[in-house]
Amino acid sequence: MKFRSMLAAGGIAAALVVATAGSAAAAGNTQLVLSTTGAGTHTSVHTGFQTNNETGLVVADANQARADSRYCNDCKTVAVAVQIDLASGPVVDIRASNVAIAYEYATNLADTCAAAYQFVIAPDLRVSFSDAGKAAIANIKAQVAAEASSTDDCLTITANVATLMDSLGAVLSDPGSYVVATQTTTVARAAAVAQPSAVAVSRFQDVKTA
Secondary structure (H helix, E strand, O other): OEEEEEEOHHHOEEEEEEOOOOOOOOOOOEEEEEEEEOOOOOEEEEEEEEEEEEOOOEEOOEEEEEEEEEOOEOOEEEEEEEEEEEEOOOOOEEOOEEEEEEEEEOOEOOEEEEEEEEEEEEEOOOEEEOHHHHHHHHHHHHHHHHHHOOOOOHHHHHHHHHHHHHHHHHHHOOHHHEEEOOOOOOHHHHHHOOOOOOEEEEEEEEEEEO
């Protein structure tokens, strides 16, 4: 596991964690994207794009992409799982689990890949996604689905998805992607805290080809 911390322009604090295996996690939201190809099946593509709103001190969500190719000839199996966990309080413990599995058995000329990406966001205030943030995330979600379903081979698909995840990380690190959830009724106060001043993003990724 590699850990790198950096300070981006505009006062955005971003922590980047790249993991090649999932860690043990407590109970939390779970996403499993399973794509299987068997005898008589040529192509199987499944994608998942999950957003969770977290409250509490611990983020313990699980994200998994699994691609299984068995007893198939000249087949292609793709699984992509993207999970965004937006914390609404001070996070003191991240127990996120993020795993990709690509498996082949008794195949000939199979192309099999799985990619799992997980983002845990901890802004300095309680927030929700802004209209601009929602639109940017929806655009990337559509591009991920299109790429996974393309005629590209698995190496190209995983490379292009990785580039899209870089774009998603930039969106999630931008304070403009959020609006502060406030109970105040004064317009002046709401405008003063319209966006958080800093957003910490932990990114976990696991990509496998068989």
